[in-house]
Amino acid sequence: MAFVNENYCNLKESYLFADIAHKVSAYAAAHPDKKIIRLGIGDVTRPLAPCVVEAMTKAVAEMGVQETFRGYGPEQGYDFLHEALVKYYATFGVTLDSDEIFISDGAKSDCGNITDIFSNANTILVPDPVYPVYLDTNIMCGRKIIFMAGGPENDFLPMPDDNVKADVIYLCSPNNPTGAAYTKEQLEKWVAYALKNDAVILYDAAYEAFVADPAIPRSIFVIEDAKKCAIELCSMSKTCGFTGTRCGYTVVPKALVRKTADGRELQLNKMWLRRQTTKFNGVPYIVQRGAEAAYSPQGVKECRENIAYYQENARIMMEGFDKTGIKYYGGVHSPYIWLQCPNGMTSWEFFDFLLEKLQIVGTPGAGFGAKGEGYFRLTAFGSRENTIEAMERIVNGLK
Numbered sequence: 001m002a003f004v005n006e007n008y009c010n011l012k013e014s015y016l017f018a019d020i021a022h023k024v025s026a027y028a029a030a031h032p033d034k035k036i037i038r039l040g041i042g043d044v045t046r047p048l049a050p051c052v053v054e055a056m057t058k059a060v061a062e063m064g065v066q067e068t069f070r071g072y073g074p075e076q077g078y079d080f081l082h083e084a085l086v087k088y089y090a091t092f093g094v095t096l097d098s099d100e101i102f103i104s105d106g107a108k109s110d111c112g113n114i115t116d117i118f119s120n121a122n123t124i125l126v127p128d129p130v131y132p133v134y135l136d137t138n139i140m141c142g143r144k145i146i147f148m149a150g151g152p153e154n155d156f157l158p159m160p161d162d163n164v165k166a167d168v169i170y171l172c173s174p175n176n177p178t179g180a181a182y183t184k185e186q187l188e189k190w191v192a193y194a195l196k197n198d199a200v201i202l203y204d205a206a207y208e209a210f211v212a213d214p215a216i217p218r219s220i221f222v223i224e225d226a227k228k229c230a231i232e233l234c235s236m237s238k239t240c241g242f243t244g245t246r247c248g249y250t251v252v253p254k255a256l257v258r259k260t261a262d263g264r265e266l267q268l269n270k271m272w273l274r275r276q277t278t279k280f281n282g283v284p285y286i287v288q289r290g291a292e293a294a295y296s297p298q299g300v301k302e303c304r305e306n307i308a309y310y311q312e313n314a315r316i317m318m319e320g321f322d323k324t325g326i327k328y329y330g331g332v333h334s335p336y337i338w339l340q341c342p343n344g345m346t347s348w349e350f351f352d353f354l355l356e357k358l359q360i361v362g363t364p365g366a367g368f369g370a371k372g373e374g375y376f377r378l379t380a381f382g383s384r385e386n387t388i389e390a391m392e393r394i395v396n397g398l399k
């Protein structure tokens, strides 16, 4: 008899995006004359950079010629992409070896798959509110999960507590959904906590390219000794607009060593290599050539133009909210504005208000954890025109 993984019974049904879509389509059907502006999207909207398209087109042509055709590639990615990433990291002061970087089809997959190399006996520390993937992937393994609260008291940047014993810690900076970004001093405290407790930090840097101040770390590996206690998960989705193209990477430093329950030491880099070579067959050659181009100096320049477009949208949004007196977080180092719902409204009450009174769609904060209740996420991924119009409606409607 095949029994199923009963941990799946412990997952909460996620109705968030389905509920939003349902409410929006019902409203649109009842009010066909109204223009609805969607600022709930957590997806990029700008097209791929020209040099990325050129590199992928060239790679497609190579695949059609006998001499340059390629079959299976290395599971952990081609060296040309490792080398491009080594050079990219060097631009913000981080030295990596090629074999510390593992190319994948995205950070969401790696977030889920990385659970393979940790014991189910670990206690997992997860911020609240946060990207729901960290929580659900660990519920699927039946692990003990504890939360650290983000709120106005810590500017949505929870800090380590010596009374809390955690084995695996998820950090996301700049954060989805709050837009908050840890300073170097704050990350030093997390690294110190992890080293003291032999814990491992899983650092999600998906929004590193949005960091607008060189003093704010774009990688946890700018912190001394982080290579002894951290794995970095990153993605080309937000950096280069690869949400549909699919490519990401995970950095597992060779200095990262932890024990089995009976005391044998294992290098996590070797474990991850073994995991990937066993269960994964690599990212398409064509996509990796596109990613290589995106991390070249010309690619970085072109991708930055798209990021600058979203950053300008975020600036317009912050300028609007400043006029309303509504308290908000994020926007500076992130494409997300995380705002406190006005007049004590709950997340869903504010959702209904924005949709029905102003025809604007956002994401209720309660969808990102209990501590997200009373907050709301808007994104800067919309078009300039829609962002400007939405903010005019908000400024006039909430004065």
Ligand SMILES: *Cc1c(COP(=O)(O)O)cnc(C)c1O
Pocket (backbone or CB within 6 Å): 105, 106, 107, 108, 109, 131, 172, 176, 204, 206, 234, 235, 236, 237, 238, 243, 247, 248
């Ligand atoms: C968008 C996002 C990712 C990227 O996921 P991909 O699978 O690479 O598209 C990872 N983490 C967070 C917090 C995100 O918002």
